[in-house]
Amino acid sequence: MHWLLDVTFSEDECSIISENGQKTLNSLRKLALLLHKRYLAKQLKKCSIKANLLKCLMNSQLLCEVADL
DSSP: OHHHHHHHHOGGGOOOOOHHHHHHHHHHHHHHHHHHHHHHHHOSSOOOHHHHHHHHHHOHHHHHHHHHO
16 A cells, blocks of 8 residues: 555655644545545556546546546
8 A cells, every 4th residue: 555655646755744744645645546446446448546646637527527436
């Protein structure tokens, strides 16, 4: 899980100092990872999680589809 979070979100490069902030961001990253994994599992085409995150940033309709699962 740590490797996936680091590759997808560059978690090790995060410069947040407060422990509460780190824990909150970690929880949100894990939630985003879960949502994208579930969405990609239902798709017929293979796509990386990082590529899907980028697509969601550019297309609000796709973001809504991912969040609705």
